[in-house]
Amino acid sequence: MDIFWGDSMFFKRSQKSTGTCRTCMILRAFLITALPLIVLMPFAGDRYPVLGQLTAWHFVAVLFGWGFISLAVKIILWRIEQSQINKDT
Numbered sequence: 001m002d003i004f005w006g007d008s009m010f011f012k013r014s015q016k017s018t019g020t021c022r023t024c025m026i027l028r029a030f031l032i033t034a035l036p037l038i039v040l041m042p043f044a045g046d047r048y049p050v051l052g053q054l055t056a057w058h059f060v061a062v063l064f065g066w067g068f069i070s071l072a073v074k075i076i077l078w079r080i081e082q083s084q085i086n087k088d089t
Contacts (some may be wrong), residue, residue, distance in 0.1 A: 034059075 041054070 041052075
């Protein structure tokens with residue numbers, strides 16, 4: 001038993017990977033979209049004064065808002081699914 005790498009539960013896979021997971025795809029899409037904006041904001045600040053006023057907190061607020069909306073939609077869909085399962089039984 002290797003203390004650092006061998007039998008650690010953090011490094012074991014329960015199944016073989018069949019492809020890229022949905023979460024990874026969403027994260028990649030976000031990074032592909034956000035990274036050019038972050039890099040180009042200092043250069044585009046003169047042409048688009050609105051971009052110069054944006055701060056990191058604006059992006060944080062958008063991400064938290066998107067997360068809360070996504071959570072609410074998931075809970076609503078889960079409740080609908082549970083009510084249909086209860087009707088069938």
